[in-house]
Amino acid sequence: MASPAPAEATAAAGPMVPRPFRVAARRREAADTWTLALEPADGGPPPAFRPGQFNMLYAFGVGEVPISISGDPAAGGPLEHTVRAVGPASAAICRAEPGEQLGVRGPFGSSWPLQAAAGRHVVVVAGGIGLAPLRPALLGALAARERLAGLVLLCGGRTPEQLLFRSQLERWGEDPRLELGVTVDSAEPGWLGQVGVVTTLIGDAPFDPASAVAFVVGPEVMMRFAIEALLARGMAASDVYISIERNMKCAVTHCGRCQFGPTFACREGPVMSFAAIERFFRTREV
Numbered sequence: 001m002a003s004p005a006p007a008e009a010t011a012a013a014g015p016m017v018p019r020p021f022r023v024a025a026r027r028r029e030a031a032d033t034w035t036l037a038l039e040p041a042d043g044g045p046p047p048a049f050r051p052g053q054f055n056m057l058y059a060f061g062v063g064e065v066p067i068s069i070s071g072d073p074a075a076g077g078p079l080e081h082t083v084r085a086v087g088p089a090s091a092a093i094c095r096a097e098p099g100e101q102l103g104v105r106g107p108f109g110s111s112w113p114l115q116a117a118a119g120r121h122v123v124v125v126a127g128g129i130g131l132a133p134l135r136p137a138l139l140g141a142l143a144a145r146e147r148l149a150g151l152v153l154l155c156g157g158r159t160p161e162q163l164l165f166r167s168q169l170e171r172w173g174e175d176p177r178l179e180l181g182v183t184v185d186s187a188e189p190g191w192l193g194q195v196g197v198v199t200t201l202i203g204d205a206p207f208d209p210a211s212a213v214a215f216v217v218g219p220e221v222m223m224r225f226a227i228e229a230l231l232a233r234g235m236a237a238s239d240v241y242i243s244i245e246r247n248m249k250c251a252v253t254h255c256g257r258c259q260f261g262p263t264f265a266c267r268e269g270p271v272m273s274f275a276a277i278e279r280f281f282r283t284r285e286v
Ligand SMILES: Cc1cc2nc3c(=O)[nH]c(=O)nc-3n(C[C@H](O)[C@H](O)[C@H](O)COP(=O)(O)OP(=O)(O)OC[C@H]3O[C@@H](n4cnc5c(N)ncnc54)[C@H](O)[C@@H]3O)c2cc1C
Pocket: 054, 063, 065, 066, 067, 068, 069, 082, 083, 084, 085, 086, 087, 088, 089, 090, 091, 129, 132, 133, 244, 245, 246, 247, 248, 270
């Protein structure tokens, strides 16, 4: 019997076995943050994914961590991930040079409900590294812009240097299809934009709360204030979606690491409506 092609063999091995991917390109986004483009080392096609889904990236010999896919789902080609070095595994992934290999399992999890946004305003609120999991949704919303009532991106960083995808942000700032608000917590000489936390942009943002759907990712405290501001504008909790970035180990509902009550963040999440998650969102990790 003929042996299976490498990609088929990897798929047959199941969702717990990492597939080797080669770093095709690496781009620095901020002092501690890199975007890596990964292509399958076995020559097969990269897996399809939906905006908001994540992969488990394995730095061989160091550790495996969940990282959202930050590239364009419609583009095909290498899978992009934008990673902030905060500990051993994420730092090892950020150090991976073109040609080196990482293990990839996935994609896993739920996605931003772009289909349900037809005819409505889409409001994207990103804090820091939170822009990475939201970027595929923004690119998808721009591709389907004529079907939306409006598109707003509110984006915050600690400093101008910490803002991700800066050249893309500049292009989006000139794109008439998108209303862009950018702010930083503390400015540096030469910064001409706004100063303050991103949640302060929500009150005056140009969208109709009655017909809006919001996607929010950032540090938990930022998400809390953003949700409050969106609800204060009159949005329903069921129209506000967040990405729950609780720690994960298996990503396939085996280990219980991401479980809260009957819900597994790796299965029902990471993207969930605030209405579905409210009770647990206010609970710290156990
Ligand atoms: C679904 C999902 C998607 C994610 N997407 C991205 C992404 O696109 N880019 C990215 O850079 N990171 C992302 N993360 C976070 C990333 O997985 C963690 O930063 C990583 O697991 C840290 O592992 P480490 O071994 O490098 O550091 P560790 O030694 O495990 O942790 C270092 C520090 O980071 C904190 N930390 C660890 N995990 C998290 C977490 N999930 N959230 C907040 N703080 C954490 C720890 O408490 C500790 O203070 C995502 C997490 C989840 C669950």
